[in-house]
Amino acid sequence: MAADAQPSTTDEKPLNLWLLAVLGVFTGVIAGVGAWGFRMVIGLVHNVLFLGQFAFEYDANLHTAPSPWGWAIIFVPVIGALIVAWLVGNFAPEAKGHGVPEVMDAIYYHDGIIRPRVAAVKALASAFSIGSGAAVGREGPIIQIGSAFGSTVGQLIRMSSHDRITLIAAGSGAGIAATFNAPLGGVVFAIELLLTAISARTLMVVSAATVTATYISQRLIGVDPSFNIPALEQPVFQLDRPEVLLLFIPLGVIVGFLSVVFIRGIYGMEDIFERIPGNYYTRHALGMICVGVMMYILLRTTGHYYIQGVGYASIMDVLQGVLTNPSLLLLLLVLKLLATSLSLGSGASGGVFSPALFVGATGGAAFGHLCMAMFPGLEIDLATFAIAGMAASIAGSTGAMLTGIIMISEMTQDSTVVLPLILAVSVASAVRRGVMRESVYTMKLIHRGHIVTEGLQSPFLGMRWAGDVMAWNFTVQGEGATVPKGITQTILVEKDGQVVDIYQPASQVEPGQSPETTRYITICERDDLPTVLHAMDTADSDIALVSRNPTASTASDVIGVLTRSRLMMVLQQQKKLL
Known part of the structure; x- marks a missing residue:
């Protein structure tokens, strides 16, 4: 049966x-x-x-x-x-x-x-x-x-x-x-x-x-934005000097590479701590005592802990023009990267969004200082470079470009720097993807052998009906008839109107499988392909018979055949469009 x-x-x-x-x-x-x-x-x-x-x-x-x-x-x-x-x-x-x-x-x-x-x-x-x-x-x-x-x-x-x-x-x-x-x-x-x-x-x-x-x-909590910053010197970005916009291309390149360091630093440190003798307690304690030492040294030398916790106070210093020393900005960038890698690598529980904002703000502001030194007449507030760096760092590390652009605009309530922000985000994302495909979110899944798509994709598979991709070339013959060797199309063997056996051409049979099977499902031509795939998995079947009347499942109602190999062909066609 x-x-x-x-x-x-x-x-x-x-x-x-x-x-x-x-x-x-x-x-x-x-x-x-x-x-x-x-x-x-x-x-x-x-x-x-x-x-x-x-x-x-x-x-x-x-x-x-x-x-x-x-x-x-x-x-x-x-x-x-x-x-x-x-x-x-x-x-x-x-x-x-x-x-x-x-x-x-x-x-x-x-x-x-x-x-x-x-x-x-x-x-x-x-x-x-x-x-x-x-x-x-x-x-x-x-x-x-x-x-x-x-x-x-x-x-x-x-x-x-x-x-x-x-x-x-x-x-x-x-x-x-x-x-x-x-x-x-x-x-x-x-x-x-x-x-x-x-x-x-x-x-x-x-x-x-x-x-x-x-x-x-x-x-x-309140209606204030996450970061209150003074108005930028230019209420609208300098449209009369389009060459200034080009400065945000190298900023995007720099932040893109920083994103790579950020991602690899976290997971590289995780691998290092896993190789250290001991257990979760000792490894995490070791990582955090290193962070504690850095915090204390910063307090004694600068007056603030700077890198501890979410780091928003340090970001505020950058955006409000309090923290302007280029050397200190670069030092804090390096120390934050190290502290975040030590914290998460040793086993802390917390997010990467805020550290990425810190890296982008300090890196962006430091780059702004470089630009001002090279172009003395430049009239751009350092906050502009810091904001663009924050958005680029979020996009580069997480792969969420639109999130980076929109969220930083909301968090600062500053829409005057949208053009440089978009440019820096796009370049940073492209650089990171050019160096490594994985984001800070997907790399852990890749290590587990789990693949997750990055970016929006149209569900082409769900947009196809079974009737759109089924094979029409099949024949029906009665039970007891001789099945010729080297068949080129699917043969349905029927008894009393019911399909009792199915023979497939050798070209459509997976290695190790028999060309003859009695395991199949019946579907209608208006079932979408995800539905068909799930039904085939549930029934442990490799063949779906497309029928005018699936509930009756008689051989005379069959109008097409859909196999896993044919579904794989559709997936290959879909891949070309992504």
Whole structure:
């Protein structure tokens, strides 16, 4: 008897759009409140460990006062490291690192399933990492927190994997928007990096979550942009001197190479620490005592810790023209790269967004000094180079070009430098991709053997019907008839109207498989190809018979044959268009 399977492939039917939108709003509420709560916990940890004060208020845009612990401040990052190692090692190993690769892995390889406990463990572990001085950001954790909640909702309420992934992307975008007060940036981040399909349905859900989270964040945290900077000297970029725009090409090249150093530094340091004898506790403590030493030396020599935590105070110094010494800018760039690599490489929990902003700001400002020395009549504020460097660093390291452009514009509320910003972002992204294909998010997945596409791609496979690509050249013969050798077309063997055997030409048979099979599925010509592939996998079949009446599955109703080899041919054609 022929094995048959119906083409229904989704684990559950898609939810009603309005119900899904409501769940998106609910996810946005959690992301908004979570972003505020996460900041409060970071503030408490930071104040207790650095200043010995039990207080939640902590403005990351202002430098931390020198600690009363004196030289013992070196061991504060170590205390945080031991707590992080205990939390991550015992409760949620996926909370280690910067988080976004784990979200992408869940989307592309685990049907959007993220353990609920990840949100709590990630929040606590990242709060202790950032609060104790690890050179990491708070955006990666809130992305993982928001996505974990979206996934949890998607597991509690029966829905398709696609809808669950949409909620994950909504939670991630909402977290980004709430953290940086950048709603457009949050939406674009979800589109560029997390959504597997972009449509009015998915955008509605992501937008609902993002708007909700941003509104709540503004009510709880404030409406000010992430970085308040003075007005640039030129209210509109110098359109009368187009040659000035060319300066942002070499800036993009430099930041592109810095992005390569940034990515390879993090994962190279991770490999180094894995080879050091000991365990998670000792390795992470070793990495963080190195960061502590750098912090203390900077405090004694410059008066500020500079590289500790998210580093927003240092970025503010650059943007407001307080930090202008080119040598110090370059020193801080190098030390931040090293501190971030030591923090994440040894096992900290935190994001890479903020360190990338730091690298872009200091590198951009240092390049601005060089340009002013070479062209004394140049009338561009250093903040212009710093802002363009920040956007280019985000785009180069993460691969999210649109996110870099839009988010930095929102975070600084400065739209006067859009032209140089776009130019620097494009060049930096091209340089990084020319040197290495992997971004800071995808490299970890590549190491696991998991491939994730970078950039928006049209779903050509989903735009083809089975009837568009099926083979028409097949014949039907009765049971008992002799099947000739060297057949050139598929032969269906029928008995009492039912297909009982299928013979394929040798050219269409995979190595090691028999040309004869009884395992097939019946589908209709209006089934899309992803549906067909899933149905074939479910039935463990390599052949789909396209039928006018799939429920009856009689030989007389068959109008075409679709094999895996033919589907692979369609995929090869699609690849040429990407």
